[in-house]
Amino acid sequence: MELFDAIDSRSSAARLTAPGPTGEHLERLIRAAGHAPDHGRLKPWRFIIVNGGAREPFARAAANAKRLRVPTLTDEQVQLERRKIMQSPCIVVIGCVAKKDDAKVPEIEQVVATGAAAQNLFLAAHALGYGVMWKTGAAAYDDQVKAALGLAADDHIVAILHLGTRVI
Numbered sequence: 001m002e003l004f005d006a007i008d009s010r011s012s013a014a015r016l017t018a019p020g021p022t023g024e025h026l027e028r029l030i031r032a033a034g035h036a037p038d039h040g041r042l043k044p045w046r047f048i049i050v051n052g053g054a055r056e057p058f059a060r061a062a063a064n065a066k067r068l069r070v071p072t073l074t075d076e077q078v079q080l081e082r083r084k085i086m087q088s089p090c091i092v093v094i095g096c097v098a099k100k101d102d103a104k105v106p107e108i109e110q111v112v113a114t115g116a117a118a119q120n121l122f123l124a125a126h127a128l129g130y131g132v133m134w135k136t137g138a139a140a141y142d143d144q145v146k147a148a149l150g151l152a153a154d155d156h157i158v159a160i161l162h163l164g165t166r167v168i
């Protein structure tokens with residue numbers, strides 16, 4: 001897909017089904033993400049593919065985060081959050097591990113660079129024909145979720161990208 005066509009036709013895919021990206025496509029997407037502009041070449045981004053055994057602790061932590069954020073939710077609503085993650089064809093969490101004391105590149109610029117990486121990945125996946133949904137929500141700001149992903153409490157989760165085949 002031509003670049004302007006990809007930009008002009010990009011939209012969120014609220015409903016996704018299998019298949020998710022192939023292994024080869026996933027590698028291409030992460031390479032594309034890593035070409036984002038990056039002041040100081042600090043590479044603050046982390047691409048965490050949540051599949052296999054990593055899915056369950058992430059889903060559980062995300063559901064708990066939602067319960068903490070909205071205590072009035074029913075158990076069924078909390079379980080729905082867990083199921084959405086367990087049933088997503090593919091999840092790539094994009095974290096930012098910022099250098100806090102860099103003299104030249106403030107933390108905000110490192111977070112912005114990570115956002116640019118997320119958008120590169122989004123557009124590249126769209127250009128390959130995949131549906132994408134960029135989420136954050138309670139999970140992105142929860143220390144237990146970060147820990148389940150191998151991130152520290154003062155790292156940032158910039159995007160929780162769900163990828164798959166768009167359900168029209």
Ligand SMILES: Cc1cc2nc3c(=O)[nH]c(=O)nc-3n(C[C@H](O)[C@H](O)[C@H](O)COP(=O)(O)O)c2cc1C
Pocket residue numbers: 010011012013134135136137158
């Ligand atoms: C930083 C960021 C966080 C987002 N978090 C959520 C989210 O938690 N839930 C959600 O439904 N959409 C989320 N979105 C997606 C936007 O809501 C979506 O892009 C917007 O609804 C516009 O739709 P479009 O992408 O089809 O243009 C997020 C987007 C960004 C950039």
